[in-house]
Amino acid sequence: MSLPDLKTDLGFVTLENPVMSASGTFGYGLELADFCPPEALGAVVPKGISLKPWPGNPLPRAAETAGGLLNAIGLENMGVERFLSEALPPLKARGARVGVNILGKTAEEYAELCRRLTDAPVDFIELNISCPNLHGGGGLSFGADPAAAGRLVALSREAAGKVPLVAKLPPLVSDIALLAKICEDNGCRALSLINSVPALAIDHRSGRPLLGNVTGGLSGPPVKPLALRQVFAAASAVKIPVIGLGGISTAADALEFFLAGAAAVQVGSATLADPRAPLSILEGVRDFLRERGENLEDYKKLALTAGKGRLP
Amino acid sequence: MSAPVIAETRLSAARVLSAGTVLIRLERPENFPDPFPGQFAKLKILSAAPNLPPGLCGAGFLDRPFSFHAQTADELSFLIREAGAVSGLFKSLSPGAKIRITGPLGRAEDSLIKGRDPLILVAGGAGLAPMGMIRRENFPRVLLLYGEKTGEAQADEGYLDSLAPDRISLTEDGSGRGGKGLPTEALSRALEALTTPALVFACGPPGLLRECARLCAERPRAKCLISAETFLACGLGVCLSCSFSARDGSRRRLCVDGPVFPAELLNF
Numbered sequence: 001m002s003l004p005d006l007k008t009d010l011g012f013v014t015l016e017n018p019v020m021s022a023s024g025t026f027g028y029g030l031e032l033a034d035f036c037p038p039e040a041l042g043a044v045v046p047k048g049i050s051l052k053p054w055p056g057n058p059l060p061r062a063a064e065t066a067g068g069l070l071n072a073i074g075l076e077n078m079g080v081e082r083f084l085s086e087a088l089p090p091l092k093a094r095g096a097r098v099g100v101n102i103l104g105k106t107a108e109e110y111a112e113l114c115r116r117l118t119d120a121p122v123d124f125i126e127l128n129i130s131c132p133n134l135h136g137g138g139g140l141s142f143g144a145d146p147a148a149a150g151r152l153v154a155l156s157r158e159a160a161g162k163v164p165l166v167a168k169l170p171p172l173v174s175d176i177a178l179l180a181k182i183c184e185d186n187g188c189r190a191l192s193l194i195n196s197v198p199a200l201a202i203d204h205r206s207g208r209p210l211l212g213n214v215t216g217g218l219s220g221p222p223v224k225p226l227a228l229r230q231v232f233a234a235a236s237a238v239k240i241p242v243i244g245l246g247g248i249s250t251a252a253d254a255l256e257f258f259l260a261g262a263a264a265v266q267v268g269s270a271t272l273a274d275p276r277a278p279l280s281i282l283e284g285v286r287d288f289l290r291e292r293g294e295n296l297e298d299y300k301k302l303a304l305t306a307g308k309g310r311l312p
Numbered sequence: 313m314s315a316p317v318i319a320e321t322r323l324s325a326a327r328v329l330s331a332g333t334v335l336i337r338l339e340r341p342e343n344f345p346d347p348f349p350g351q352f353a354k355l356k357i358l359s360a361a362p363n364l365p366p367g368l369c370g371a372g373f374l375d376r377p378f379s380f381h382a383q384t385a386d387e388l389s390f391l392i393r394e395a396g397a398v399s400g401l402f403k404s405l406s407p408g409a410k411i412r413i414t415g416p417l418g419r420a421e422d423s424l425i426k427g428r429d430p431l432i433l434v435a436g437g438a439g440l441a442p443m444g445m446i447r448r449e450n451f452p453r454v455l456l457l458y459g460e461k462t463g464e465a466q467a468d469e470g471y472l473d474s475l476a477p478d479r480i481s482l483t484e485d486g487s488g489r490g491g492k493g494l495p496t497e498a499l500s501r502a503l504e505a506l507t508t509p510a511l512v513f514a515c516g517p518p519g520l521l522r523e524c525a526r527l528c529a530e531r532p533r534a535k536c537l538i539s540a541e542t543f544l545a546c547g548l549g550v551c552l553s554c555s556f557s558a559r560d561g562s563r564r565r566l567c568v569d570g571p572v573f574p575a576e577l578l579n580f
Contacts, residue, residue, distance in 0.1 A: 024551065024552075025546075025550065025551060026550060027548075027549065027550035031548060031549050031550045032548060032550060034315055035318065047550075047552075055557065055563070056552065056555060059542050059543075059554070059556055060542055060543045060553075061543070061552070061553045061554070061555070062543050062544070062545045062551070062553035063543055064372060064373055064374055064543075067373055068373055069373060069374065069545060071545070071551070071553065073551070073552050073553065073555075076552050076555055076563070210543075220373050221373065269373070269545075271546070271550075272374060272545040272546040272550075272551050273356070273373060273374045273375055274318070274375070274412075274414075275318075275414075275546070275548060275550075276318065
């Protein structure tokens with residue numbers, strides 16, 4: 001068989017392939033271009049941005065735990081103005097599809113960011129309502145409260161004009177299906193999940209936490225089964241596409257997310273170990289499908305459904 | 313400076329220098345750019361269990377950063393101190409073990425490449441790691457001040473002779489060669505005796521770095537460079553694990569703007 005068709009229709013955009021970079025692990029999209037050209041991926045999601053530049057959390061900001069990574073960067077970023085003038089144009093000039101991850105302390109800040117991005121050449125906005133490392137509101141404080149999430153999405157929807165919205169959801173909520181549905185009902189065109197899992201690491205000798213922020217977010221292979229379950233639950237609850245992420249470090253991992261109901265995937269922590277990871281995962285998916293003689297859409301038909309998968 | 317490369321290579325030799333410290337030599341991958349003093353590479357042991365997924369291979373999830381210790385046309389070497397389960401694996405590797413190398417990473421510090429002033433190297437424990445990259449023929453006079461906690465941890469004399477014939481070795485508990493004391497005490501005496509400007513390059517635990525910075529700040533003739541350390545994940549400037557505010561108010565990423573910084577830029 002010739003090369004399999006990997007086209008991925010998200011309803012509001014058709015991607016050449018289903019593999020994206022996850023926010024916070026791919027810089028502003030060009031830093032790793034020698035290892036992984038941004039235009040080779042389905043889309044890139046640069047580092048999350050806020051209205052004004054943020055300095056982030058104190059050092060140490062990351063630590064390795066068994067098989068994975070704990071981080072509390074704290075959304076250090078250049079702010080939306082510099083992003084629009086410096087980071088976005090060269091990325092678009094290369095032909096990359098770009099989803100912009102945004103966050104603020106209040107729902108109004110999210111809406112204001114959407115307003116700034118309305119006329120920018122971006123393919124979607126990813127509302128980060130799931131970062132576990134913010135203090136004084138923002139991030140997870142919205143994702144953890146379905147009513148607050150609904151209001152934030154509705155306000156952002158109004159402000160964003162034609163730009164499609166994707167809500168990035170947290171892993172640990174009392175009912176992921178309910179949160180997913182509320183985001184859909186308030187105007188999201190897709191969901192992405194999971195963000196990192198709130199977690200803690202302590203040095204038993206010093207008695208100190210390993211992170212300057214004390215707690216952080218766990219990512220990497222240890223969170224993959226948790227992510228698969230939440231993607232399955234969310235995809236079973238909504239009609240809009242779900243972008244799956246959480247511990248994807250091999251092509252097999254990505255394929256499992258398609259079977260859990262994901263339309264596309266994002267690669268995060270694996271890129272920090274090996275910057276070629278998104279590309280090698282994409283190549284692995286392509287090789288796998290070529291051997292089976294299937295296109296991606298054929299393979300996705302094997303996905304578990306809520307009935308088959310017996311979701312509680 | 314050349315862009316970093318990622319290559320698979322093999323261990324050619326591992327030499328135990330002291331309890332917990334091993335000097336490994338890797339076959340130099342083809343077209344591997346020349347590392348400069350102060351630069352580092354990320355290493356991952358692939359042969360621990362090459363067929364297991366990342367994170368389950370026994371060699372850690374992330375590749376580990378190590379300063380280049382020395383280079384030749386055929387080899388790259390790293391001095392590795394056992395600090396955890398993964399760094400502890402290197403001493404038991406056999407020649408031929410497969411290793412992934414990503415590098416050279418970090419900024420090359422110009423003043424460590426060639427200088428007219430005497431160069432004082434201050435190394436605490438694993439802080440010896442970057443010192444082998446200094447080309448002695450490029451500096452008129454190099455003095456190494458090397459401290460360890462115990463004699464057991466001291467690198468052997470043969471190795472130290474090859475690194476810096478002119479040196480002072482000290483141990484904190486007095487159990488080793490060279491007597492009892494701290495390398496920073498030796499630095500204080502060396503700076504007292506200075507009649508010309510000098511460059512100080514320090515690498516080691518935070519207390520040692522702080523003291524080196526303090527001593528040099530008191531003496532305008534001594535310029536102090538510090539090889540700093542914090543946990544870093546990607547090493548390529550994207551994850552911001554190692555980003556901090558410098559004293560001049562700028563944001564710096566240790567992995568791409570360092571790891572060597574003028575002491576006056578760092579907040580201790």
